[in-house]
Amino acid sequence: MTPNPTGPQNGPGIEARRAMMALCAEAGRSELEAAVARLGAPAAEDLRPPETGLVMAEGRIGGDGRPFHFGEVSVTRAAIRLPDGSTGFAYHLGRDRTKARLAAILDALWQDSARRAGVEAALAGAAARTEAARRQAARRTAATRVEFLTVARGED
Numbered sequence: 001m002t003p004n005p006t007g008p009q010n011g012p013g014i015e016a017r018r019a020m021m022a023l024c025a026e027a028g029r030s031e032l033e034a035a036v037a038r039l040g041a042p043a044a045e046d047l048r049p050p051e052t053g054l055v056m057a058e059g060r061i062g063g064d065g066r067p068f069h070f071g072e073v074s075v076t077r078a079a080i081r082l083p084d085g086s087t088g089f090a091y092h093l094g095r096d097r098t099k100a101r102l103a104a105i106l107d108a109l110w111q112d113s114a115r116r117a118g119v120e121a122a123l124a125g126a127a128a129r130t131e132a133a134r135r136q137a138a139r140r141t142a143a144t145r146v147e148f149l150t151v152a153r154g155e156d
Contacts, residue, residue, distance in 0.1 A: 020110050020120070024103035025092045027126035032102035035122035039115070044080040044105050047087065050097035052076045078104040086111055 024032060052074055059070035077091045078100035088108025090100050110119040 017107075017110065020123070021090065021103070021107060023123055023127055023130065024090060024106055026130045027103075027123065029096055029099040029102070031123070031126040031129075032099060032106065035119070035126070036102050036105055038122045039106075039109060039118055041105050041109060042083050044082055044088075044101070044108070046101075047079040047081050048077075050076055050078040050100045052095045052097065076100040080104045080108060082108050084112075 027035075054072040055075045057070040057073045058067045060067050073093055074095050075091055075093060076095055076097055076099070077089070078097070079087065079089050080101065081087050082105075086108045088104040088106070088111070090103035090107055092100055092103060106119055106123070109115045
């Protein structure tokens with residue numbers, strides 16, 4: 001079986017799908033519930049019931065140092081199929097199975113080009129909130145930045 005070169009997993013759409021899935025992971029459960037309700041999403045069949053497991057997380061000192069095992073984190077995944085046959089998948093940190101299932105439904109809806117704009121509009125509030133939180137965190141971090149100068153003293 002050869003992969004479909006024009007499918008959602010290839011081409012320029014992959015970055016847009018990653019961004020949408022990241023937004024679903026950052027959004028709260030209530031925001032996802034509101035988005036699914038606003039879209040009037042059809043009932044979804046579980047391809048695999050939402051399940052929670054552990055994943056080993058790695059860290060890096062300074063963001064670019066040698067990797068080290070940071071510890072285990074809980075991750076929940078969901079896989080669904082809509083009545084029209086489209087499938088959606090979602091992973092998120094934490095143990096909220098309902099949130100993972102809602103994110104998978106939104107993923108399946110987003111992959112349909114006719115529904116994509118509606119999904120993005122339904123998640124606009126969550127996108128604005130997460131961007132505002134990101135900017136506020138960047139401002140707090142910038143306020144603690146310290147500039148170090150090394151002054152070389154010349155002695156005669």
